Amino acid sequence: MKLATTDIVFATLAAVSxxxxxxxxxxxxxxxxxxSAAILLVEILPQLAAGLLIGGLVTRLVSRExxxxxxxxxxxxxxxxxxxxxxxxxxxxxxxxxxMVYALWVAGADAGALIAFISAWSLLGFNRLIVxxxxxxxxxxxxxxxxxxxxxxxLAGYLARGLVRWPVFRIADPDAVAPAPETTR
Amino acid sequence: MTVLNWPLAIVWVSxxxxxxxxxxxxxxxxxxAAGQNALGIGKTLMIRLPLALLAASFLVQIVPxxxxxxxxxxxxxxxxxxxxxxxxxxxxxxxxxxxxIAIVFQQSGAGLPQMVALICGWSIFAMHRILSWEAPxxxxxxxxxxxxxxxxxxxxxxxxxxxIVAIFDA
Numbered sequence: 001m002k003l004a005t006t007d008i009v010f011a012t013l014a015a016v017s018x019x020x021x022x023x024x025x026x027x028x029x030x031x032x033x034x035x036s037a038a039i040l041l042v043e044i045l046p047q048l049a050a051g052l053l054i055g056g057l058v059t060r061l062v063s064r065e066x067x068x069x070x071x072x073x074x075x076x077x078x079x080x081x082x083x084x085x086x087x088x089x090x091x092x093x094x095x096x097x098x099x100m101v102y103a104l105w106v107a108g109a110d111a112g113a114l115i116a117f118i119s120a121w122s123l124l125g126f127n128r129l130i131v132x133x134x135x136x137x138x139x140x141x142x143x144x145x146x147x148x149x150x151x152x153x154x155l156a157g158y159l160a161r162g163l164v165r166w167p168v169f170r171i172a173d174p175d176a177v178a179p180a181p182e183t184t185r
Numbered sequence: 186m187t188v189l190n191w192p193l194a195i196v197w198v199s200x201x202x203x204x205x206x207x208x209x210x211x212x213x214x215x216x217x218a219a220g221q222n223a224l225g226i227g228k229t230l231m232i233r234l235p236l237a238l239l240a241a242s243f244l245v246q247i248v249p250x251x252x253x254x255x256x257x258x259x260x261x262x263x264x265x266x267x268x269x270x271x272x273x274x275x276x277x278x279x280x281x282x283x284x285x286i287a288i289v290f291q292q293s294g295a296g297l298p299q300m301v302a303l304i305c306g307w308s309i310f311a312m313h314r315i316l317s318w319e320a321p322x323x324x325x326x327x328x329x330x331x332x333x334x335x336x337x338x339x340x341x342x343x344x345x346x347x348x349i350v351a352i353f354d355a
Contacts, residue, residue, distance in 0.1 A: 004229065010236035010282075017243035029246060037242040040285060041235055048230070049223075050196040056222035057203035060215050094279075094318040102322050115331050118319075119338070122308040130196050132280040133304070136288050145301045148345035152305075152338045159334035169330045 044135060051131035055091035071109035071117075080157040083113040087120030087153065091127040111164045111171055116157030123149045234281055241285035250286065251293040257303070259296030263340075269299040270339035273306025279314075283307050297350060298343035305339035 022030050071079050071086075090097050101114055109117075124146065133142045163169045207215045257269040272290075276283040287307075291300055310332070320328050 004233075007232050007236065010233055010240055013277075014236050014240040014243060017240055017247055021243045021246050025246060030243075033242040033246055034239065037235070037238040037285075040238050040242075044234075046193055047196060048234075049227070050193075050200050052223035052227050052230075053200045053219070054196070054203060055226065056219035056224075057200070057207050059222055060207045060211060060219050061203070094314050098318045098322045105323070111327075111330060114323075114327075115334055118331065119309070119335060122311070123305060123338075123342075128280055132284045136284045137291060137300075137304075141291070141297065141300065144297065144346050144349050145304055145342070147349055148301055148342045149305060149338075152342060155341075156331075156334040156338065160330060163330060163333055169326070169333065171324070171327050171330060 040136075044131070047131045047135055051091065051127050055127065058089065058091055071104055071107075071113040075110075075113060077154075079110075079113045080116045080154050083109070083116040083157065084120040084124070084153040087117040087122075088124040088126060090117075090121050090125065097121050110161070112157040112161035115160040116153045119153035119156045123152055230281075237279075237281035238285060241282045245286060245289045248286075250289045254290050254293040254295045257290070257295045257299040259294075259299070261296060261299060265296065265299045266302045266340055266343040269295070269302040269343075270306035270310070273303040273308075273339065274310030275312060276303075276307050277313060298347040301346040302339040302343040305342045309335045309338055 018030060018033075021033060070082050075082070087097075090100060097118070101117055104117065105114055129142060129146070133145075137145075164171065204216060204219075207219055211218075253272065257265040257272070261268070276286055287300070287303060290303060295303070315328055319331075
């Protein structure tokens with residue numbers, strides 16, 4: 001099995017923090033920590049498995065091209081709403097969403113739609129909600145947090161459409177930026 | 186434990202519904218491709234997730250989270266909300282590491298609006314994600330534009346959450 005850089009970072013982080021923990025608080029604290037991490041893992045697994053399967057299934061149902069066609073630059077509030085919805089439904093981590101945002105950009109989505117998409121994906125994403133936030137922080141908190149954040153992606157999209165008129169924030173054509181990295185993984 | 190069973194039921198029902206649509210459109214090969222996609226990501230998480238949970242569990246012992254929680258308690262007001270947004274932005278890594286740390290904040294006395302600001306700050310400002318994904322793919326100018334549009338959002342969300350709580354408590 002291949003070890004990615006991220007795995008090494010996490011392994012090092014665990015080793016270093018574990019050592020500090022042992023030196024400062026002794027063995028029992030280390031054992032307690034390992035135990036609570038293991039319990040958390042077992043609690044998360046059924047949700048995580050479902051989240052991964054949803055991600056895999058959705059990629060079969062929605063093509064990138066189709067999403068891009070709906071988010072043209074003259075799309076108005078409809079485009080922002082659609083971008084928000086698409087971002088909310090986009091599963092997976094940044095390794096699936098950012099290549100998708102880049103594809104939308106190349107296909108002609110404007111800054112407002114792109115920012116609404118990213119904000120919705122990060123604030124309202126169902127996947128993260130189901131896999132992490134509800135199990136870990138509780139349904140009550142999650143509900144309040146979610147409702148409070150509902151209008152934010154649209155707001156950010158509108159602000160972006162306004163700000164982009166200033167030269168400082170005028171984003172270049174996608175071609176002027178380095179090409180998107182490989183999306184395998 | 187704290188696992189709620191209805192969200193779990195909902196997700197697995199959605200898995201079944203989505204699987205049905207994929208099966209109807211693409212048959213068995215579509216389902217197989219979807220499963221392989223899920224398995225591919227699952228494999229990378231298999232090593233990373235336990236390590237991340239372990240690291241978060243140790244970090245929580247070392248980092249004075251409880252002291253910090255007092256700074257973002259229910260009485261901390263606007264200052265606490267701003268501080269919580271910033272703390273959220275520097276929480277390390279993805280949901281695997283940040284949420285376990287967020288639980289500790291929640292359990293050691295952070296206020297609800299402040300917790301909302303923390304989660305929003307993490308969602309919007311996530312340093313790690315900007316450095317490794319957004320800037321390389323979209324360029325710094327885009328990052329600047331997005332941050333400019335989003336800088337006040339965690340604070341707005343915190344006040345909206347406080348308002349929601351006030352309405353339902355009344």
